[in-house]
Amino acid sequence: MNIAEKKRQNNIAEYIIHMYQSEDLIRAFECDIDKVKEYVLKHIPTEGTTKKELEHWYQQLLERMQHENILSSGHLKETHEIVAQLDELKQELVHNDEEFKSIYTKAESHIQQMLQLAEGKINSEVQICLNGVYGLLIAKINGRDIPDEFRESIEEFGNVLSYLSYKYKQKHFLSNN
Template structure:
């Protein structure tokens, strides 16, 4: 929860990826808050009140995942909304045509995005930003499993990473200007 709050403020893409990890962690522990407490929460050296707050946060996520029927796969609607926010901002940058650097990053990634869309059998419902984030998350999982990743895949994901990093930095600046 504490990490999620900080990431939400500083980098929306990292927040989304972190929340996907949390969803997977909840699934791995079969939605059992006691198992999550034993395996994860007890390792945080937090004051008692913060421990209760973090446990409540996990319990709320568990409940939301059950209500939204994403026990097996899928993502929370609030996270999907964050992806849509980023995608809308991405479209704004592309349509504005004033940010040539970002447009160039997207053009550099566009072929890789199309290829990933085909390989992953994504539908038109999956926007370009969601595809990039999915690829980045997939690489994270492959690295955790110590699996080999091809040079072509690393090149594609590198272009996604650069584009997403730029997008989230610009989004953060945009949000700060609104406040």
């Protein structure tokens, strides 16, 4: 099982962020799989078939990006569908799960603030949380300072995503036995 599939089964929010990062990695190397192999995959400490599987996974991802016409921007349809599933789960939990209600209430003002800043370009509260966490990751990679008010927002977004991921895993990957 590759890294992406492990993340998909164990923490769906991490999986989505991994997919965003992988798409951006391919774009950073001009959608040239040979450059990805040379400058990235070659330096990942794996051996034998694992390395080949990783190369195959990136090749398949590139092909999917080409097929869906998202080579310059955007995300895979499958990833959008998972975000939509998480939005539905969020709606369900807000009405039926006291623990989630408490977590969501702490994050709600931060989410609403970011929705306003998005000026209608993003309507999904889950997408706002994912973008915040992914944005923090990119900012850290680029050595940028993160203002304290954004750190607080991102922490609350992370709490929402963690709980949603836990419930998603229960619903999709754990048996009722």
